[in-house]
Amino acid sequence: xxxxxxxxxxxxxxxxxxxxxxxxxxxxxxxxxxxxxxxxxxxxxxxxxxxxxxxxxxxxxxxxxxxxxxxxxxxxxxxxxxxxxxxxxxxxxxxxxxxxxxxxxxxxxxxxxxxxxxxxxxxxxxxxxxxxxxxxxxxxxxxxxxxxxxxxxxxxxxxxxxxxxxxxxxxxxxxxxxxxxxxxxxxxxxxxxxxxxxxxxxxxxxxxxxxxxxxxxxxxxxxxxxxxxxxxxxxxxxxxxxxxxxxxxxxxxxxxxxxxxxxxxxxxxxxxxxxxxxxxxxxxxxxxxxxxxxxxxxxxxxxxxxxxxxxxxxxxxxxxxxxxxxxxxxxxxxxxxxxxxxxxxxxxxxxxxxxxxxxxxxxxxxxxxxxxxxxxxxxxxxxxxxxxxxxxxxxxxxxxxxxxxxxxxxxxxxxxxxxxxxxxxxxxxxxxxxxxxxxxxxxxxxxxxxxxxxx
Numbered sequence: 001x002x003x004x005x006x007x008x009x010x011x012x013x014x015x016x017x018x019x020x021x022x023x024x025x026x027x028x029x030x031x032x033x034x035x036x037x038x039x040x041x042x043x044x045x046x047x048x049x050x051x052x053x054x055x056x057x058x059x060x061x062x063x064x065x066x067x068x069x070x071x072x073x074x075x076x077x078x079x080x081x082x083x084x085x086x087x088x089x090x091x092x093x094x095x096x097x098x099x100x101x102x103x104x105x106x107x108x109x110x111x112x113x114x115x116x117x118x119x120x121x122x123x124x125x126x127x128x129x130x131x132x133x134x135x136x137x138x139x140x141x142x143x144x145x146x147x148x149x150x151x152x153x154x155x156x157x158x159x160x161x162x163x164x165x166x167x168x169x170x171x172x173x174x175x176x177x178x179x180x181x182x183x184x185x186x187x188x189x190x191x192x193x194x195x196x197x198x199x200x201x202x203x204x205x206x207x208x209x210x211x212x213x214x215x216x217x218x219x220x221x222x223x224x225x226x227x228x229x230x231x232x233x234x235x236x237x238x239x240x241x242x243x244x245x246x247x248x249x250x251x252x253x254x255x256x257x258x259x260x261x262x263x264x265x266x267x268x269x270x271x272x273x274x275x276x277x278x279x280x281x282x283x284x285x286x287x288x289x290x291x292x293x294x295x296x297x298x299x300x301x302x303x304x305x306x307x308x309x310x311x312x313x314x315x316x317x318x319x320x321x322x323x324x325x326x327x328x329x330x331x332x333x334x335x336x337x338x339x340x341x342x343x344x345x346x347x348x349x350x351x352x353x354x355x356x357x358x359x360x361x362x363x364x365x366x367x368x369x370x371x372x373x374x375x376x377x378x379x380x381x382x383x384x385x386x387x388x389x390x391x392x393x394x395x396x397x398x399x400x401x402x403x404x405x406x407x408x409x410x411x412x413x414x415x416x417x418x419x420x421x422x423x424x425x426x427x428x429x430x431x432x433x434x435x436x437x438x439x440x441x442x443x444x445x446x447x448x449x450x451x452x453x454x455x
Contacts, residue, residue: 001029006036011094012060019090025050027205032058035179040200042180042193049205051181052087052304055149060091060098062147062177063121069146071122074168076155078104078126078275079282083304084151085124097121103129103139106275113138127156127164134171141171147179148172150196154182154189158319162192169196183325210361211324215331217339217366224344228258231314234340235264235292240309241285244294245326247315255314256294269295297322304332313341316350320357341366 002023003016024032027045034041035058045051059071075081085102092098101115103125109132116123116138123130123139133139150156156165178197182189193200211217222230235242246252249272256268267281267290284290286305297317308330317323323341330337343351358365 001032006032006057008057008061009064009095012057012091014094015091016057018093021053025054027051027203028054028057030203030205031055034201034203035059035177036061038062038177040178040197042182042197042200042202043205044182044203045205051151051183052084053091055151055179055181056084056088056091059122059147059149063098066146068144070120070144071147071149072141072145072172073122073124073149073151074127074130074156074165075124075151076126076159076161077298078106078278079269079298080152081124081126082279088122088124100124103133104275105129106278109133109136127161127168131164131167134168141168142173145172145176147177148196149179149181150192151181152183153180153192154321155325157188157192165192166195183328211339211358211363212328212331213364214335215327215337215339215364217327217341217364219341219343219366221343224346227314227342227344228255230342231255231312232259232262232264234312235259238310240291241288241305241307242292242310242312243285243305243308243329244292244312244314245317246294246296247318249296251315252294252296256292259292259294264292265290266292266294269293269298271296271298297326305329306332307335308332308337310338310340313339316341316343316347316354318350320350320353323354323357324363339366 003013003021008016027043027049031041031043031054035055043051043054055073063069063071073081073084075084081102081104085100088098088100092100099115099118099120100122101112101118101120101124103112103123105126105128112129112133116133125133130139134141150165156162178200180189180193180197180200220230220234231244244255246255249270252268252270256266259266267284269278269281269285273281281290281293282305285293294314311327311330313323313326317326327337327339330339341351355365357363
């Protein structure tokens with residue numbers, strides 16, 4: 001199949017040519033006929049397979065057929081919503097009468113009200129902000145919405161949007177076409193599809209939750225103390241755009257500052273930044289002004305920046321499927337890419353689950369990880385405790401008394417317990433270490449300083 005076979009409007013074909021599209025991707029070829037026919041659809045495909053065009057291109061033809069109708073696209077993150085809106089604008093660049101409204105948080109409600117007063121043919125929104133407009137009665141979906149798209153529906157469930165989705169469903173006409181696109185599948189998705197879709201057709205292209213074959217993967221075994229040094233070495237060795245994933249907002253900020261201090265131009269993206277800051281970071285990264293972007297999992301889906309050569313997992317994701325979505329930011333649309341994952345003892349269980357998922361889906365196991373995974377699983381099965389970074393630094397057995405200012409002793413039992421320091425962990429060792437909060441308690445009679453370390 002080619003785009004010429006679809007009998008698309010001339011202005012759409014002109015836009016497709018300008019975008020450089022040659023032939024439809026596998027998921028696009030699989031779903032186009034059903035979307036054109038108005039069939040409810042559940043479509044699953046790998047990250048980076050062209051799902052956005054799979055629903056945007058036929059939606060234009062459906063809206064032309066019914067000039068009074070509109071479409072609604074729901075996305076889990078602001079960045080994905082903005083990406084869909086930008087693609088829609090490119091697709092309708094040579095046409096009139098197809099305005100869009102992008103409703104996301106972090107942007108002025110008044111500016112969005114002005115967009116809505118222009119009677120957009122398509123609304124692209126995150127669930128929370130759309131509900132805000134529904135409650136303010138600036139959006140009315142019941143009369144004209146003929147097409148509903150749930151993009152990255154699995155991610156919306158992961159992020160806890162189920163109540164908002166239910167509230168939005170109640171505002172929609174029952175007679176509509178519903179398209180559900182996702183990169184993974186779960187029992188929760190089955191429940192969602194039963195609520196939203198009527199006798200849907202199920203299409204799955206490739207293996208759901210499978211790493212694209214264009215991505216080569218490898219691991220680096222390191223420690224919490226050496227992670228930053230290892231990261232700096234890797235970034236210095238690599239060429240091209242690098243996307244780094246960290247677990248928390250604070251760590252993301254800290255890593256970006258760390259890289260900047262060594263002259264590595266870095267952008268930072270996470271949910272704690274304003275919408276303006278997030279847009280500026282994406283622009284700097286996509287234009288090459290910043291060679292590196294450090295992000296939380298907010299960027300694991302929907303960020304389609306061309307030319308990302310390498311994805312680095314500085315921290316492992318807590319959900320195994322997110323590993324696939326993270327590294328799916330590279331190796332897109334047939335291009336080659338590389339994924340590098342840092343492995344530390346504290347995250348051995350998370351890595352075990354990721355390796356199990358990769359084996360289950362027939363994905364490539366990263367180079368150098370099999371031995372590490374087996375070793376860590378054996379440790380976990382035997383119940384071996386995870387050694388904390390603070391303990392590694394101190395290099396003293398847990399709970400021993402060490403004289404303040406005294407030289408290190410090879411035999412801890414020989415240390416005189418008159419004046420010293422006791423380090424007591426306050427949580428089980430299995431929990432991944434966070435920023436330490438140290439509290440000192442002085443016991444004058446025993447001349448012992450007790451240091452409590454909260455992890």
